[in-house]
Amino acid sequence: MHPQIVQDKPGTCPICGMDLVPFDKSNKDASLTLGESQIKLANITTMAVGTGALANFRQLNGRLATDPEKTTIISSRVPGRIEVMYIKETGVRVNKGQPLYKIYSEQLATLQQEYLLTVAQAKQFPEDAQFQQIEKAARQKLALYDQSDAQINQLVQSGKVSAFVTYPAPYGGIVSELTATEGQYVSEGGSVMRLEAFDQLWVEADVYPAEASFVRIGQTVKVVVAGWENEPQNMTIQFINPSLQSGSQLLQVRGSIPNPGNRWQPGMQANIQLPLKSKGDVLSLPIDAVIRDGKGAHVWIEKEKGKFVPRMVKTGMEDFNLVEITEGLKEGDVVVITGAYLLYSEYILKKGSDPMAGMAGM
Known part of the structure; x- marks a missing residue:
């Protein structure tokens, strides 16, 4: 032995x-x-x-991170009181068009009433171009408050003003943060929730200054995610931080890789294989x-x-x-x-x- x-x-x-x-x-x-x-x-x-x-x-030691380009902040287009939050916890997946919250807004009700008046005036005086322009301007105001054409047409058909408006998800993703609750008053532009899509992730890696000469923007490298060593991913380096990280002697490089099926999560270890020769x-x-x-x-x-x-x-x-x-x-x-x-x-x-x-x- x-x-x-x-x-x-x-x-x-x-x-x-x-x-x-x-x-x-x-x-x-x-x-x-x-x-x-x-x-x-x-x-x-x-x-x-x-x-x-x-x-x-x-x-190079690295990690997966959320791609900010895949992050959406859902904010209220109108001031008012949130009556219903259809999503009440983080980590829930939502699809595009899925209802997110319902808000009571007197301001929106006033705009709807103004629009119905302009529609009635435009119908009464069809030859008057000024009334037609006023109607278009009032409709545009509703559109700016995120009212869809279908919702505006429904308002015209019913002739009834509703101070309650349900807002759908503009994109699909995972709810990563909730910043409003039922019964809360929010201002115009106030944050309600944040959605993150993980179908594409950032890869951030640390580089010592002595290794910086081997890295360049546009360079293709291999990325190995921990647990998937047999499935290396090709990545193009998109960004090299021009300054050292605070409190360290490291530079940071970054690129992005696809994440099919959302099998990887931000925070996982992902090493970059930097070719030297x-x-x-x-x-x-x-x-x-x-x-x-x-x-x-x-x-x-x-x-x-x-x-x-x-x-x-x-x-x-x-x-x-x-x-x-x-x-x-x-x-x-x-x-x-x-x-x-x-x-x-x-x-x-x-x-x-x-x-x-x-x-x-x-």
Whole structure:
């Protein structure tokens, strides 16, 4: 269990108490041969090395935030008393056209009465252009108070003034804040509630000044939302804050991503993968296939079925999953990609030396 423990006589490990396993110092063969059951037990898998594109990334810590362009403040168009709030709690989804609140407004009732008078005058004197203009101006006033054509036409047909007006949702979204309650008087322009749509979200990320030269507006980056690592999203950087955040030495960059089905919520972690450089047609391996120590880096090659030998390699650029191999391998070599560290430990356990001890100068 602890291959660093070596002694010249039988005994037990001073760390875990297990019996020490003898090894043959005269055995110079640098290979390991494992049976089929041992390979399965150690979960050793291999792949043939090939060439492909590789990019080097730097990860920026970020978060999802509400897009202000998708935020709507619902305010009262007329002064009055809110009689009914059809939405009484936050977090409720509303659809466009859905009733939000009903308000009692004497001012609106007065405007309706004025309009009915102008309509009657325009009908009585159809040839008088002045009365026609007055009627149009009165209708425009009602429209400015958010009265729809259907509501105004209904007013003309019924001829009855109503001081109660129901206001529908101009957009769909989630109610994030309620600023008025039933029975409350609100002024013209007074806030009633706030709606937020989450079908598009901001991604805000922190950048150190030393990294700022790698970021530019219009640059395409990858965004990885926590929990959806297998579904990276493409994002265009739309804004770079020209000043450092208060109390920190960080800049902030921002872009937006679609949020299909509202599966993500503001506040979730979302990291940006900032590309630094890229290469094409490079030999690369999964990062776990490369064993690193003080003597360098090495991989394990399967020379034949069940026979594995170490190979010193030199590495280049890396991303989160792959590492470039600049020396030591050629295309087509069969390399261990899982279980490499177990082979490394098994070699030390059986042969009592580092598999790279004689290759440090390679």
